[in-house]
Amino acid sequence: MTVEAREKIFVTKPYLPPKEEYLAYVDRIYESGQLTNAGPLVCELERVLADYLGAEHFQYVTNGTIALQLALKALGIEDGEIITTPFSYVATTSSILWERCKPVFVDIEPDNFTIDVSKIETAITPDTRAIMPVHVFGYPCDVDGIQKIADKYGLKVIYDAAHAFGSVYKGKSLVSYGDISTLSFHATKLFHTVEGGACIVKDKDVSAKLDLIKRFGHNGDEHFTLGINGKQSEFHAGMGLANFAHIGEIKAKRKAITELYDSLLGGKLQRPANKNGLEYNYAYYPVLFESEEQLLRVFEKLNSEGVYPRRYFYPSLNKLPYLKEYTPCPVSEEISSRIACLPLFVDLSGEDVEFITKLIKEAL
């Protein structure tokens, strides 16, 4: 097939449920007449997802970024330093800055790209309030090591678990660790509600506070605290419910694509290390090239044939131009320079995967 005839392949393509299944939820919205403000579909989605994730306190919100900001606010963190990872999507750092806190970057593990626990303690100061690690690509942080340090120094733990939906670690949902874990249900994520996010909260009172501040901090005419609008609509919840009905097949398809990539690449590119006790969710297919030069060479070849992988995550967030100071994170910077995610989505066919891997092997 010529490049023109072939449909472009991007790193991801949003899953769409059968239209009539979504429209059945739209019918229900027209019947109820309620469009937002904790409507019946939002409440139903919260119940269904809380049950699936084994979460006692689950708050559905407008997106994964506001989820991080609400988490900081709900835990009473208004200033000070937050220890975090430089290897993530920019929202992990921007949410800390937007809440007027200071991100303190701790470098990552070279094998699965999560925060290096052995380097956390030296980064703690009297101003440290919390640790905000990321289960990047759905791979678990050293949750026990992080909790031990948090307990020793009286720090809160907020996991940016935007990639962790459906990963199970040591017999528990990966989003059940920490004081709060946040999720993103953006259209490009494994499970989505077009836009959306959630907070999984350990403590009942913190969850009640988060519920209050996500709807302006008031009940009727009684105003309790400063809040914001983090409420989600019935249409988003309807898309979430329609998608959730297919979560089993979504995960199975992604697993099959991952296994096909593995077998066709035959170990030619480095992959994250397997972690004992992890049931992976197949959220991403990251590969490590030998060098940035090799990555760029493969990208040039793929792009010329209409295939667009993404440099996730690049640049390393400690190098963001609007930070006040630069903290070197050599492992994250080195990995960022030569890592990419290959296309992975439900509609990707076996022939597509064969085509992509053939091009990669040629370029290598």
Ligand SMILES: *Cc1c(COP(=O)(O)O)cnc(C)c1O
């Ligand atoms: C997608 C993502 C977010 C932001 O989520 P939105 O729903 O897009 O606001 C935050 N952190 C990570 C690691 C992400 O991948």
